[in-house]
Amino acid sequence: xxxxxxxxxxxxxxxxxxxxxxxxxxxxxxxxxxQERIRAAIEVGTFDQELDRHLSWxxxxxxxxxxTEVGAQLDTVLxxxxxxxxxxxxxxxxxxxxxxxxxxGLAAFRSPEPPSLILRGTDRRRGATDINSGFSxxxxxxxxxxxxxxxRSRIFAEVSVRPLSPSQFVEEIGGSMSHVSRCFRELAKWxxxxxxxxxxxxxxxxxxxRIYRSAQRPHFDAATxxxxxxxxxxxxxxxxxxxxxxxxxxxxxxxxFDADTGRHxxxxxIVVDREAWTEISESLDAVxxxxxxxxxxxxxxxxxxxxxxSxxxGLASFRSPPKSRTFAD
Numbered sequence: 001x002x003x004x005x006x007x008x009x010x011x012x013x014x015x016x017x018x019x020x021x022x023x024x025x026x027x028x029x030x031x032x033x034x035q036e037r038i039r040a041a042i043e044v045g046t047f048d049q050e051l052d053r054h055l056s057w058x059x060x061x062x063x064x065x066x067x068t069e070v071g072a073q074l075d076t077v078l079x080x081x082x083x084x085x086x087x088x089x090x091x092x093x094x095x096x097x098x099x100x101x102x103x104x105g106l107a108a109f110r111s112p113e114p115p116s117l118i119l120r121g122t123d124r125r126r127g128a129t130d131i132n133s134g135f136s137x138x139x140x141x142x143x144x145x146x147x148x149x150x151x152r153s154r155i156f157a158e159v160s161v162r163p164l165s166p167s168q169f170v171e172e173i174g175g176s177m178s179h180v181s182r183c184f185r186e187l188a189k190w191x192x193x194x195x196x197x198x199x200x201x202x203x204x205x206x207x208x209x210r211i212y213r214s215a216q217r218p219h220f221d222a223a224t225x226x227x228x229x230x231x232x233x234x235x236x237x238x239x240x241x242x243x244x245x246x247x248x249x250x251x252x253x254x255x256x257f258d259a260d261t262g263r264h265x266x267x268x269x270i271v272v273d274r275e276a277w278t279e280i281s282e283s284l285d286a287v288x289x290x291x292x293x294x295x296x297x298x299x300x301x302x303x304x305x306x307x308x309x310s311x312x313x314g315l316a317s318f319r320s321p322p323k324s325r326t327f328a329d
Contacts, residue, residue: 016261023258027265031248034105034267038241040321041103048233050100050277051226053318054284055237057244059161060291061115061308063298067108067262070294070313073287074106074264080283081268084276091273100277101320104284105267111247111310112254117162118310119299120196121213150239151175152183157243159193160214167209184212191215244314251312260309269320277317284315 018026041047062070081104092099111118154173158164166181187193197211225233251257272280291313298308 020258024252027258028252030265030267031245035245037103037267037269037321038105038316038318041318042234042238042241044321045230045234046319046321048230048237049319052278052281053316054281055240055316055318056284056288057240057247057312057314058288058291059111059113059118059121059247059310059312060295061118061298061305062294062311063302063308065301066294066298067260067309067311070108070287070291070311071262071264073290074108074266077104077280077283077287078106078266078268081270081280084272084280085270088272088276091275095273097273099271099273101269101271102277102280103267103269103316103318103320104280105314105316107248107263107265107312107314109248109251109263109265109312110256110259111161111312112250112256113162113310115305115308115310119295119305121160121162149183150242151180152187153236153239154243155180155183156187156192156214157240157247159187159212161247163196163211163213165199165209165211184210188212247312248314256310280317284317287313288315 038047047053088099091097155164155169158169158173166177166184169175169184170177170180184193188195192215193212194215195210196213199209199211228236248257257263299305302308
């Protein structure tokens, strides 16, 4: 029986020495192990066992300064996990509390879309009027129901990143035109996406082509999440994860995932108590909530938005599956 005696970590200088094709192989290996751990956690029911588990991703356009700040924040979270585990062990020994096996996953990488598309993908005015407002719009039961449908969930995810019409969605992703169009209309009716442009003639010389964007950057608060049955929570988590890893796959295919040696990719299993679990969730919330501010400041600092870095940030912390159900320990 073997165990690791050190935790491997590629710093930017070491990563620069790795040939580009080998970087992709290394990244895919880490991602495969992380996906396998998530799959095992969903299968045994631990992924959504804790109502305050964290699962989020967002796409933003950042300048070099903001990109570096995000990387530094993720490095800080990663470095702090060992301290959380040590402090938890002391408290657990004294209290007898049940430990929480936890997996924390962190990523920040270049998105394949140009910055101008990302900046048009969601109504940024809410962030611009109050850059400290963060993600104040909690997901309502209506949106949660909408996102439990795989087509509406995928549409909402895609439109949150870039403006999109139903015909573009069908051409690039799939689905029947009539059903996809109906899903777009439903999301617009419920106020989650909005029309920003109408083009006469459509993409193939037909009627009016309507271009949509997201109207809000939502998140689940604990109260809303708790109101849903476990099966609904699991289904929504599957859709969110499928959308996120689909985005990762797009970035790998486009060659942007490892295009910048300063990108961040890590996941780590630890065992913590309830206090540390809550502190880790709060640290991930802080990273997520700072993204609108960093994007606003980046746009204000540049005269050329196309020089910004299209960035995807992914964050997760969840109860780990039993060791017998995954090889990734």
